[in-house]
Amino acid sequence: MDCLFLINPVSGSKSGQKIASLLGNDSSTQGIRKHLVFTDPGRLESQVLSLAPGRDLVVIAGGDGTVSRVVNGLSRIETPPPFAILPIGTGNDLARTTGWWHIWHDEGLDGFWAAVSAGKVKPIDLWACNGGPVFVAYAGFGLDARILESVEHVRKTGIGRLLGEYGTRFLYAACGARHVLFPVRGCNTRDIELSIPPTRNNQHGNNMAGHALLLININHYAGGGRINPTGRWDDGRLEAFILPRAAAYLMLLLKGRVGIFSPPHADAQQDQLEIFTRQAIPVHFDGEFAGNIPVHKRLGVNHERCLPMLVPPKNLWVREKITPHWAKGKAIEKTRSSPVPDPAISSQDIDCR
Numbered sequence: 362m363d364c365l366f367l368i369n370p371v372s373g374s375k376s377g378q379k380i381a382s383l384l385g386n387d388s389s390t391q392g393i394r395k396h397l398v399f400t401d402p403g404r405l406e407s408q409v410l411s412l413a414p415g416r417d418l419v420v421i422a423g424g425d426g427t428v429s430r431v432v433n434g435l436s437r438i439e440t441p442p443p444f445a446i447l448p449i450g451t452g453n454d455l456a457r458t459t460g461w462w463h464i465w466h467d468e469g470l471d472g473f474w475a476a477v478s479a480g481k482v483k484p485i486d487l488w489a490c491n492g493g494p495v496f497v498a499y500a501g502f503g504l505d506a507r508i509l510e511s512v513e514h515v516r517k518t519g520i521g522r523l524l525g526e527y528g529t530r531f532l533y534a535a536c537g538a539r540h541v542l543f544p545v546r547g548c549n550t551r552d553i554e555l556s557i558p559p560t561r562n563n564q565h566g567n568n569m570a571g572h573a574l575l576l577i578n579i580n581h582y583a584g585g586g587r588i589n590p591t592g593r594w595d596d597g598r599l600e601a602f603i604l605p606r607a608a609a610y611l612m613l614l615l616k617g618r619v620g621i622f623s624p625p626h627a628d629a630q631q632d633q634l635e636i637f638t639r640q641a642i643p644v645h646f647d648g649e650f651a652g653n654i655p656v657h658k659r660l661g662v663n664h665e666r667c668l669p670m671l672v673p674p675k676n677l678w679v680r681e682k683i684t685p686h687w688a689k690g691k692a693i694e695k696t697r698s699s700p701v702p703d704p705a706i707s708s709q710d711i712d713c714r
Contacts (some may be wrong), residue, residue: 362417363394365442367408367431369423369449370399376449380422383470390474400427409434416442418477418671424450425498429647432497435668436487443482443669447473451529451584452648455498458579458594459485460673476673484595484667486578491660496646497594499582500662502553502636502654503573504540504610506643509650511536530584537614541607544572552642555603556635569628571603573610574636576662577627586617587624597664600627601634636660 366384370377381397398412400423409431413419419442421431428446435441448456448465456462464476489495501509512532516524524532551570575582577600582588589600602625604610616622641656654660 362392363415364396364418364420365412365416366395366397366420366422366447367400367405367412367427368397368447369427372423372427372449377422380447380449387470389471400431402430405430406434406437410437413442414438414440418442419444420447421445422447422449424448425452425454425648426450428455429496429498429649432487432647432668433495436495436666441668443671445477445480445671451526451533454581454584454648455579457581457585458498459670460675464673477671480671480673482669483672485670486594486597487665487668488576488578488599488662489665490644490646490662494646494651495665496578497668498577498579498647500576500647501573501645502575502638503571503642504544504604504607505573505575505583506645506650507545508533508536508540509645509648510643511540513650533584541611544607552638552640553603554637554639555601555629556637557629557631569603570639571605571609572607573604575602575604575613576600576634577602580624582617583614586614588613588617589627590624592627592630595667598630598632599634599662601629601631603628632664634662636662 366381368377368381370381377399381399384395384397396412396416398408400408409419413435419431419435421428421444423431427450431444435444446453446456446459446461448462453462456465461473461476464472468475485497487495487497488500490500515532515536516529552572553574554568554570555574556568577589577592578594580588580590580592588602592598592600602613604613613625616625636659638654638656638658638660641653643653644651
């Protein structure tokens with residue numbers, strides 16, 4: 362099996378560099394040809410387009426932002442290889458939803474390879490806003506994008522570059538509290554209007570307005586908070602949360618993290634949406650600040666395509682060593698839709714760039 366590792370060297374307080382060393386010294390995966398490449402933010406898309414085609418598996422080692430940028434590159438490949446995640450970022454919401462976060466944090470590298478061995482390739486929805494950047498996990502318009510803009514501003518400073526994982530989490534919490542308690546002047550409860558097209562069951566459609574809008578494709582948000590437990594990442598529909606005021610955003614976060622509450626449910630579930638901005642508002646895709654949308658702008662959000670993703674089994678006994686897993690048979694269970702072959706016996710090829 363030809364496996365490409367795209368590793369963000371600065372994710373998780375530079376955990377990416379440690380993982381590259383760990384993978385490079387790992388001799389327990391006979392039959393896997395490993396290519397280890399450090400991502401370069403300035404040319405990540407070209408790295409994906411030049412290195413990913415023809416691989417059996419692409420493993421993304423980084424946080425949600427790294428995953429999003431690699432997925433954007435994979436979306437431009439006609440027949441992209443499946444991808445898996447080594448979650449070493451701050452939030453890791455997509456990895457939490459799909460199971461990779463628990464595999465990596467509970468079982469480490471042996472567990473990861475065992476999950477690759479027993480995993481199955483499944484489709485995951487990809488969404489586009491006005492035909493522009495795609496997103497796979499979520500998009501935020503208004504309040505949470507404004508929080509991310511503040512976080513990004515601090516992280517670019519000298520102090521921000523010194524923050525570790527817990528320091529970064531505190532920074533998110535501090536910026537969130539600042540924008541929830543002291544909203545930006547001029548923001549009101551009707552900054553964004555969400556239009557739902559008519560359907561067979563709803564002939565007239567529906568319009569909702571609020572202070573902020575979240576479009577969710579997964580079951581975790583904001584670094585592990587539970588959200589929309591009935592939603593699926595492969596059903597061709599987005600879950601929309603319209604927030605009338607900043608307090609509603611705070612309650613959404615609390616419901617997702619405090620056990621006595623049930624996870625928040627979406628206000629709407631659609632395969633296409635139209636957004637109208639009453640104010641100039643910021644936007645983010647998959648936790649990456651993407652800029653500001655001008656006032657009185659109409660945006661269409663549509664299902665772009667599906668990508669293949671390798672998903673670990675839910676009940677894998679991953680504490681068993683990787684060698685017995687590899688010796689039992691197929692490395693990745695093949696299905697008709699799975700482009701991932703069984704591993705061919707080949708020499709290990711480590712390519713650190």
